[in-house]
Amino acid sequence: MHGLGIGQVRRFIGRHIGVLKIHSLVVCLYIILAMGMSWPILANVGSSVVGVGGDPWQTMWRFESKYAALAKAFDDKHVADFVKQEFLGGGEARLVNISVWPWMWAYQLFGMPAAYNFIWLLGFVLSGYAMFLFVHYLAAGRIHGKEVWLQLAPAFLTGVFYMFLPFRVAHAQGHFGAMQTQWLPFILLVFVALYRKFSWWKLFLLWLLFTIQAWSEHHYALWLGVMALVYALLERQRLRVFIAQKRHALAGGVLAVLLLVSVGLAYVPTLRLSALGDSLELGQEQTIRFSADLFSFVVPAPLHSLWGSTFNRLFAHYFTGNAAEATQFLGWVPALLILFFRAHIPRRQRRVWFVIGIVFFVITLGPRLHVFGRVLPWPMPYALIDNWPLFSAVRAVARAGVVVCLAAAILLFWVLKKNIHRGASAVLFGFLLLLEFSFMPSALQSAALSPVYSYLRPDSGSAVIEIPAATNYTAASRALYAGLRSGKRVIGNIALERAGVADDGELVKSVPAIRQLLYLRTTDLRRDRSEFFAQSLPESLPDALAFLDVGEIIVHTDSLTPLQLSAIRGFLEEDVGMSAIEVDDALFYAVPQVFSRPHDFVFLMRDSRWTGVSLDQKRGHVYGEIEHRAAITLVNVSERTQPMRIKLTLAPESPGGLKIWRSGQEIGEIRPGGVGVYPVAALPGKTVIDFERVGQSKAVIQDPQLLYGQ
Known part of the structure; x- marks a missing residue:
């Protein structure tokens, strides 16, 4: 057996x-x-x-x-x-x-x-x-x-x-x-x-x-x-x-x-x-x-x-x-x-x-x-x-x-x-x-990160701007991977949506100068067109960078057209006064502690309820519409209160009027064709101004302005 x-x-x-x-x-x-x-x-x-x-x-x-x-x-x-x-x-x-x-x-x-x-x-x-x-x-x-x-x-x-x-x-x-x-x-x-x-x-x-x-x-x-x-x-x-x-x-x-x-x-x-x-x-x-x-x-x-x-x-x-x-x-x-x-x-x-x-x-x-x-x-x-x-x-x-x-x-x-x-x-x-x-040879891409990332400093801010990470998915995904090395978040990175983590896309879309840079609005950058409320883009950029805690800007030249690259370099170097370091296929800009160009430490953001914000080329006016309610936020990046004014003109053809509120208190009302100037003490941080339409139809604002001083 x-x-x-x-x-x-x-x-x-x-x-x-x-x-x-x-x-x-x-x-x-x-x-x-x-x-x-x-x-x-x-x-x-x-x-x-x-x-x-x-x-x-x-x-x-x-x-x-x-x-x-x-x-x-x-x-x-x-x-x-x-x-x-x-x-x-x-x-x-x-x-x-x-x-x-x-x-x-x-x-x-x-x-x-x-x-x-x-x-x-x-x-x-x-x-x-x-x-x-x-x-x-x-x-x-x-x-x-x-x-x-x-x-x-x-x-x-x-x-x-x-x-x-x-x-x-x-x-x-x-x-x-x-x-x-x-x-x-x-x-x-x-x-x-x-x-x-x-x-x-x-x-x-x-x-x-x-x-x-x-x-x-x-x-x-x-x-x-x-x-x-x-x-x-x-x-x-x-x-x-x-x-x-x-x-x-x-x-x-x-x-x-x-x-x-x-x-x-x-x-x-x-x-x-x-x-x-x-x-x-x-x-x-x-x-x-x-x-x-x-x-x-x-x-x-x-x-x-x-x-x-x-x-x-x-x-x-x-x-x-x-x-x-x-x-x-x-x-x-x-x-x-x-x-x-x-x-x-x-x-x-x-x-x-x-x-x-x-x-x-x-x-x-x-x-x-x-x-x-x-x-x-x-x-x-x-x-x-x-x-x-x-x-x-x-x-x-x-x-x-x-x-x-x-x-x-x-x-x-x-x-x-x-x-x-x-x-x-x-x-x-x-x-x-x-x-x-048959599909040989297989497509390969280099897994090496650009040497430009070695220029990032851990003590220079928690965020970095990479262009075109807001519009180019490949550049955005590479920037996301590089962020594991630097520990810095990439502002407006479109790869974050698929990555399944929270992003700041909506916030970025409301920040002047940042939006134009990230979304490659070359016409706005080359012609120095003012932002909504007549904000100067070169003057707003230093304050916007401080607000977002951005320490560096990286421009990936291999992912941009000659027109886009020319507009970005002209804006950052000539208009804002920043200096570029060329590193292989990228440009590196360190955000200075003090900018050579003057700025007032305050910029303005609009919320998503604004509609019809555009420049009418034929009439030569900037318009914004309020269907029911909307708001603006004044961001003061300094440590002291800044005296500001907002000037509002309601278009003569506006169907509705407008009420202005701050902290739950009404500070003014404008009828169609009317003009109002309202002093606002911009406290350090954020100051919110609310708008409410008066009447049965939308209020149309024409050429609004944010002014320094009272």
Whole structure:
């Protein structure tokens, strides 16, 4: 008996060693293919980051900032509070993005940018291997006989198809969550295994994988739920029998509770934010813009190595949205094989995956049909659910195309399994597939920060102005990442909106001179046009910088046009009197303690209730309108009270009159055509003046002025 037991163990190990060798070789082949397609990364893994635009910088910022927050929580012994806020729905209402947490171990091992590049490459390998495992298991495949690789070729080639899908490659240029398509086949694999033979460890693994998917890309989790609903409708009789068993029903309840904790609670802040107003209601216009075009599934990707530039013109001129969202190409050869050999697919598999593919094909088209960029007037089925909860917050409906890709991969596997009988046919299909999906060399951008950041001083203010961080997303994201080194906030950084942290955008839009600089109002800067209330921009800038605690200004010359650069330099150097230091591709301005040009330490901001503020070129007047109520704020950056006056003229054609209030007391009233001058003692800090319309219609103010002295 003892000898028999040893023999059984040896045979068991021998069988599994053989399988392990095969799977190891499959993974190695996927690694070789992934590295071959992305070969520039290998030589620049520690100095460059793969991808384009600002999204890779955003992701690197998120890794480092969240890791630093976790380390601080450990140091302060507030780990429980951190976990509650980050994962269990605590803290303020905010957009949640926790896609980096499943990969935080890679950041700890390699640092940035090596960790990002490693995850990028590993995502390709895992996508291919996950699909290989799923379809091989779906077909109940067993490896036997001598022609092992010929038996595995259909599953292996299906993995190649899935890992190099243009949909995935396009999102891999920067969409960190959307490029992680590997979890979907893993989830399906565990689900099928659980369905065939129930066990609690499989249920736990299914929960873990779905949680990772929901954290990585919540859109995919939503579409996975919709796919499960479609599958349940198609297979309702089988599922009814499965759920009839008490253990299976109990397992479903346990899974629901686990997902409520790991996924539901993590997204409570997002749901809370949506309940505060319409901040997550993106509107049908944006939903239509980021829907797929009818022909996007057959138009080759713009990233293709050989003919990508040709089709890029088509994407740029006809397809809506950005190239990543518009790329849905499934490949001509795979699509034709599926269509012509669909009869070779097992009936049940054909029914399930064709229906799922068609349903999600229709979903990706969005609420209106696009045909080569032309939006047709009649509604699509998605318009019926566009305003439903959760669906109303979906920005890029085209990402539902991931399920179309998934269904196409499974259908392709069955076609290949039935038709690949020789090694030559497998090699030929693999060659055609790699030719259609080739995207090498991968786009890289330097991960090195400009040396201009070394000029920032920690004692010179808590904030920095970076131009064009308010208008250029790439520059803004790079500035956000650089802020981790300097510890200074970047005024008006547009990347803060996607980063999910509070920004000062509304405040910046009301500060004179700062607004013109950040939003590149070159006409205002070059012509020295006065701000509202006749405020001089050069005179207002020193006080505005002091108010925002700005110590330095950085101008990224490589991100500006010659006209923009000329206007900014002329304003800062000639009008304001600041000195520039040229550092590679940037200009550095240190804010002086004392400016050479005189200023009165007071500037004025208007609130968001003002309407129609503009300069009428023909009439030569500046106008501002008050529909009901509005206010201005006098900001005094000095330590003593400043004597000021506001001069108000109500336009003769103004339909309504105007009352002026300060601290709840009325200080004046003006009728149409009237003029009023009101002394205001501007105390250190902020002094608010309120306006109220008199009459049934708006009050129109003409050429208001802020004057120094009383």
